[in-house]
Amino acid sequence: MSITVKALQKTGPDQPFKVVAIERREPQGTDVLIDIKAAGVCHSDIHTIRNEWGPAKFPLAVGHEIAGVVEAVGPDVTKYKVGDRVGVGCLVGSCGECEQCNKGFENNCLNGAIGTYNAIDEDGTVTQGGYSQKVTVRERFVCRIPDSLDFDVAAPLLCAGITTYSPLATWEVGEGQKVAVAGLGGLGHMGVQIAAAKGAEVSVISRSRKKEEDALTLGAKELLATGEDENFFETHKGTFDFILNTISAEFDLPSFMDLLKPGGKMVLVGLPPEGMPIPTRALTGGRKVLAGSNIGGLPETQEMLDFCGEHNLGAKIEVIGVNDVDAAYERVVKGDVHFRFVIDTATFEDAEVTEAEAA
Numbered sequence: 001m002s003i004t005v006k007a008l009q010k011t012g013p014d015q016p017f018k019v020v021a022i023e024r025r026e027p028q029g030t031d032v033l034i035d036i037k038a039a040g041v042c043h044s045d046i047h048t049i050r051n052e053w054g055p056a057k058f059p060l061a062v063g064h065e066i067a068g069v070v071e072a073v074g075p076d077v078t079k080y081k082v083g084d085r086v087g088v089g090c091l092v093g094s095c096g097e098c099e100q101c102n103k104g105f106e107n108n109c110l111n112g113a114i115g116t117y118n119a120i121d122e123d124g125t126v127t128q129g130g131y132s133q134k135v136t137v138r139e140r141f142v143c144r145i146p147d148s149l150d151f152d153v154a155a156p157l158l159c160a161g162i163t164t165y166s167p168l169a170t171w172e173v174g175e176g177q178k179v180a181v182a183g184l185g186g187l188g189h190m191g192v193q194i195a196a197a198k199g200a201e202v203s204v205i206s207r208s209r210k211k212e213e214d215a216l217t218l219g220a221k222e223l224l225a226t227g228e229d230e231n232f233f234e235t236h237k238g239t240f241d242f243i244l245n246t247i248s249a250e251f252d253l254p255s256f257m258d259l260l261k262p263g264g265k266m267v268l269v270g271l272p273p274e275g276m277p278i279p280t281r282a283l284t285g286g287r288k289v290l291a292g293s294n295i296g297g298l299p300e301t302q303e304m305l306d307f308c309g310e311h312n313l314g315a316k317i318e319v320i321g322v323n324d325v326d327a328a329y330e331r332v333v334k335g336d337v338h339f340r341f342v343i344d345t346a347t348f349e350d351a352e353v354t355e356a357e358a359a
C-alpha cells in the first residue's frame, strides 16, 4: 500500500526539475506520515544533484530541511499524534543498536545511517527527499517544532540549524570568546545567530562587504571581507578563539588556521567537492585544533529546535515556488542567497505532473 504524492525530481545533473508523482509508504510500525508545508534548499542538495559528491541515484528528489504537520501515524507511534508540528532533517534511519545510536548520535551510526535522500532505505528503495508534498518517516527521526516558529523559518533549522548548533555546543562556545563564522550563507547565518545567542562575540568572514548590514542584524559585531584587504590574513592573524567554517568551495586552509589564537579551534562543516590537504604545520605551531562536524544526532536536533524556539531564532528566508528551484540553485552557487531559499510546498497543488523519464 502506498500514497501517491507530487515531488520535484531531476533525472540527471543537467536536467531541469520536474514535478512527478512518487509513492510514499502508508505509515506502518513507528512511521509518521507528514504533510510537508515547507522545504529548505541546502547547498548539499546542490552538491548531490550535480554529482559533485559522486554519481547520484537518479531520478531523485532532494531536500532535507522539512517542516510540516503529522497527517497519520503507524500503530506503534508513541511520541506524535495527528496535527503535531514536526520536522525532519538529514536522516531517516540508522541501525538503532550501535554504540553511537545508543548515545543519540544517529548521525555517526557505525552501521551507516540512512540519509533522507539518495540513500537506500530498509525496503531497498532510494530515499526521496523533502521537495515533495508528503513524506513517511520513522518517529525516531522526527522532531517537534516549537509553536513560536513558523514552518518556513523552522525548516532550515533541520540541517543548517543543527549543523552549526552541534559544533558550537560540542566545543562550548559562549561568553568571553571571539568567534568567527566563515561564509555567510544558509549555514553561516544560523551559526552567527546561535553563537551570538550563546553570548560569544561574533565576526563574519565573507568575501565582500555586500552582506555587512545583514551580518550585523543577525547579531555579529562586524563583517570582515577577505576580498577587500590584500593582507587580510596577516591583518587578522591570531584573533579568534574559534572559527566555524561553512565555506562550500575550496579555500586557503592554512591561512584560516593563522586567524586563530594559539590553542584556537576551527571546525569545518563545509564540504567542498574536492577535499583539502591537512596543513600540518599550521596546526602544530600554536597547538591548534582542526576538527569537523556532521549535522547532529536526533536528541541534539530537538535540543537545538527548543533553543531556537526559546531565543526566537529562525532562518532568514526567501520563499519560492516549485517552478523557481533551478533558478534558486544558480543564485546559491553565486553566493547570492539571503539566506535560505524555502519551497512553499502549497505550490505543488497547481503544478502539473510530468512523467518521469527512466533513469
Ligand code: NAP
Binding pocket: 041, 042, 043, 044, 045, 047, 159, 160, 163, 182, 183, 184, 185, 186, 187, 188, 205, 206, 207, 208, 211, 246, 247, 248, 249, 250, 251, 268, 269, 270, 271, 272, 293, 294, 295, 332, 333, 335, 336, 337, 339
Ligand atoms: P551556501 O548557502 O551556499 O553558503 C556557503 C557560503 O560559502 C557562501 O554564502 C559564501 O559566503 C561562501 N563561499 C562560497 N563559495 C566560496 C568561495 N569560492 N570562496 C570563499 N567562500 C565561498 O551553502 P550552505 O547551505 O550554507 O552550505 C555550506 C556548506 O556546508 C556546503 O558545502 C554544504 O554541502 C555543507 N554542509 C555540511 C553539513 C555538515 O553536516 N557538515 C550540513 C549541511 C551543509 P560569502 O558570500 O559570505 O563569502
Ligand code: ZN
Binding pocket: 042, 043, 044, 045, 064, 090, 159, 160
Ligand atoms: Zn543540508
